[in-house]
Amino acid sequence: MLAGMTANVVFGLLRAAVLVAALQAANGEIAEYGIAATNTYVWIGQGLLGFILLWGTNELAERVRSGDVVVDLYRPWHLQSALLAQDLGRGGYAFLTRLAPPMVFGMLLFPFQFPASPVQWPLFLVSAVIALVISFACRFLIDVSAFWLLDNRGLYGFWNVTSGLLCGLTVPVAFFPEWARDVLWMTPFPALMQAPIDVFLGHGDPVRTLLYQVFWAVALLAAGHLVLQRAVRRVVVQGG
Amino acid sequence: MIEVRELRREFKVATSKGLRRNYRTVTAVDGVTFDVAAGEAVGYVGPNGAGKSTTIKMLTGILVPTSGHVRVGDIDPSKQRRDLAKRIGVVFGQRSQLWWDLPLGDSFDLLRSIYRVSAEDYRRRLDECVELLGLQEFLITPVRQLSLGQRMRGEITAALLHAPELLVLDEPTIGLDLESKERLREFLADINTRRGTTLLLTTHDLDDIERLCPRLMVIDHGRVLADGPLEELRAEVTPDRELVIDLREPGPAPDVPGVTAVRSEANGLRHHLTFRRAETTAAQLITQVVRQVEVHDLAVVEPEIDDVIRKLYQRELDQDIRR
Numbered sequence A: 001m002l003a004g005m006t007a008n009v010v011f012g013l014l015r016a017a018v019l020v021a022a023l024q025a026a027n028g029e030i031a032e033y034g035i036a037a038t039n040t041y042v043w044i045g046q047g048l049l050g051f052i053l054l055w056g057t058n059e060l061a062e063r064v065r066s067g068d069v070v071v072d073l074y075r076p077w078h079l080q081s082a083l084l085a086q087d088l089g090r091g092g093y094a095f096l097t098r099l100a101p102p103m104v105f106g107m108l109l110f111p112f113q114f115p116a117s118p119v120q121w122p123l124f125l126v127s128a129v130i131a132l133v134i135s136f137a138c139r140f141l142i143d144v145s146a147f148w149l150l151d152n153r154g155l156y157g158f159w160n161v162t163s164g165l166l167c168g169l170t171v172p173v174a175f176f177p178e179w180a181r182d183v184l185w186m187t188p189f190p191a192l193m194q195a196p197i198d199v200f201l202g203h204g205d206p207v208r209t210l211l212y213q214v215f216w217a218v219a220l221l222a223a224g225h226l227v228l229q230r231a232v233r234r235v236v237v238q239g240g
Numbered sequence B: 001m002i003e004v005r006e007l008r009r010e011f012k013v014a015t016s017k018g019l020r021r022n023y024r025t026v027t028a029v030d031g032v033t034f035d036v037a038a039g040e041a042v043g044y045v046g047p048n049g050a051g052k053s054t055t056i057k058m059l060t061g062i063l064v065p066t067s068g069h070v071r072v073g074d075i076d077p078s079k080q081r082r083d084l085a086k087r088i089g090v091v092f093g094q095r096s097q098l099w100w101d102l103p104l105g106d107s108f109d110l111l112r113s114i115y116r117v118s119a120e121d122y123r124r125r126l127d128e129c130v131e132l133l134g135l136q137e138f139l140i141t142p143v144r145q146l147s148l149g150q151r152m153r154g155e156i157t158a159a160l161l162h163a164p165e166l167l168v169l170d171e172p173t174i175g176l177d178l179e180s181k182e183r184l185r186e187f188l189a190d191i192n193t194r195r196g197t198t199l200l201l202t203t204h205d206l207d208d209i210e211r212l213c214p215r216l217m218v219i220d221h222g223r224v225l226a227d228g229p230l231e232e233l234r235a236e237v238t239p240d241r242e243l244v245i246d247l248r249e250p251g252p253a254p255d256v257p258g259v260t261a262v263r264s265e266a267n268g269l270r271h272h273l274t275f276r277r278a279e280t281t282a283a284q285l286i287t288q289v290v291r292q293v294e295v296h297d298l299a300v301v302e303p304e305i306d307d308v309i310r311k312l313y314q315r316e317l318d319q320d321i322r323r
Helices: A002-025 A035-052 A059-068 A070-071 A078-107 A120-144 A155-165 A178-184 A194-201 A206-231 B052-059 B080-086 B104-114 B119-133 B150-158 B178-195 B204-211 B232-238 B282-293 B305-322
Strands: B002-017 B021-036 B041-045 B067-072 B088-092 B166-170 B198-202 B215-220 B225-231 B240-247 B258-263 B270-278 B295-301
Touching: A002 A035, A035 A120, A035 A194, A035 B258, A059 A070, A059 B080, A070 A078, A078 A120, A078 A206, A078 B305, A120 A155, A120 A194, A120 B215, A178 B215, A194 A206, A194 B240, B002 B052, B041 B052, B041 B178, B041 B204, B052 B067, B052 B166, B052 B178, B080 B088, B088 B150, B088 B178, B104 B119, B104 B150, B104 B270, B119 B150, B150 B166, B150 B178, B178 B198, B178 B204, B198 B204, B215 B232, B215 B282, B225 B232, B225 B305, B232 B305, B240 B282, B270 B282, B282 B295
Parallel strands: B041 B198, B041 B215, B088 B166, B166 B198
Antiparallel strands: B002 B021, B002 B067, B215 B225, B240 B270, B240 B295, B258 B270
16 A cells, blocks of 8 residues: 555656656646646546556456356356445545545645636546546456456556556646547547546536546446356356 | 256367367266255265266356256246345355455355345354354454365355355365364254255265265266165165175185175185175175174175265266267
8 A cells, every 4th residue: 555655656756757847848838738737637647546446456357267256156246336346445445545645745745736616626526436437347348358368468468558548647638639639538548537637627628528437437337247248148167 | 946957068169270270069068957856965976077067057057058957946047147146055165255355254244245134144144153163263364364174164154144045065075174074064964954955065075975965966978877865876886785704713705695705815814795785685694604604703894985986987988888
């Protein structure tokens, strides 16, 4: 926990330094991001990273691989809902240990852009929770692919490499060229990270951003449900 | 409780040769038919790869049959897996349903919520298991620190908290020491007779069967080879019984009609005689033997259950060859 928190803060320092240097080279502002907004963007991003658990643990896929998934399958529960509940519980803990500390750190020590209206605080929280649900839904889909692939580490690696760039963690989505921006906002990626940050910073219409997130949360959970159903129909449980 | 008709399950196995991938169909369960009445205790045995676990996975709804009919408590397992899960308990000797990093007691609490057991029922059932299985001392120990014997006692408790009508045990005593095995068997026999919980267990340990299961099903190559009380199978497959006599003085084996002297040991002090169980009783034979020779000690040896099963496999093998 402490290690995770420290890593988030150290990487936050690095990212803030790099982005601010880039801003100064571009006369202090790129696409709505001034010095304060950029620092805020970095510190919220560092907090969200651990909260939504963008880079998950692949635990379910490991259980599929070893065959232990039988135990999960014969319980009287909906596996996806049960795991979502578990992830939300983890989120509650991560809120205190992973989301709050980098944000507070940034607020205290860096120029910080606080929300213009107090309504943005609860909206940000809602948006962050939806982002967590979307992150879970994406990880679940990757996990369930193990029923077909058996070894899905390649897919997981691909996700780990690309998701950070596409969701607005590496640089704000607003920094992308216009065509790429338009394409990205048609995918669920910005809903993971850029959306809650936008809500906090007051970029764009928050209601629209939230609706966009809800759409992807529902769509991805539904996809996960269907894929799991198919997986169970064809399941070959490994080992005796 | 269980109704199985002509149950089949095939698997596609990929056989790669260079870049080409071919699929071969392997039949794990090949037309299995049986019934288990409520309250029975049935042993399901067979060598590795015989199709035992595959059958169990179909009974619990985890695996969809290729063809055939399965009903467990009037439920089609693969269609209503979740409804079924509330009514059955499953213990896999080689897997765990407990939470590795949580204390044993916390795992039970979680299961209570998952199975929606009322606090009152939960308390009563847990207390009973804690007492009978002696769990008290390690309820607060994380599961990862439990010994295998302790963990298995925990696993069985976990499977019983929702008072299932059927308890399926897949090699429950695997890897346990004699004392732990005995304790587990005693407990299982108790819940079978007292609560009327139906038991279906697979095992390689035939003492489990001898102690627990009045009925035995033997399966190999996906087919049921034999089904019936252990005694009947024994009589059917091994019609001979053995009488071992120790003489006071070394001498030749007594000559009784219908009895074969198989071998003698210790320079003629001990003789092994076999006789047909259908033709003579042990009592008749002993009377005749003591008339002829002076007997120091004697014992009637029943064929070991291993022998019974080995012979069943052998018989099947011979039939396969003849076919």
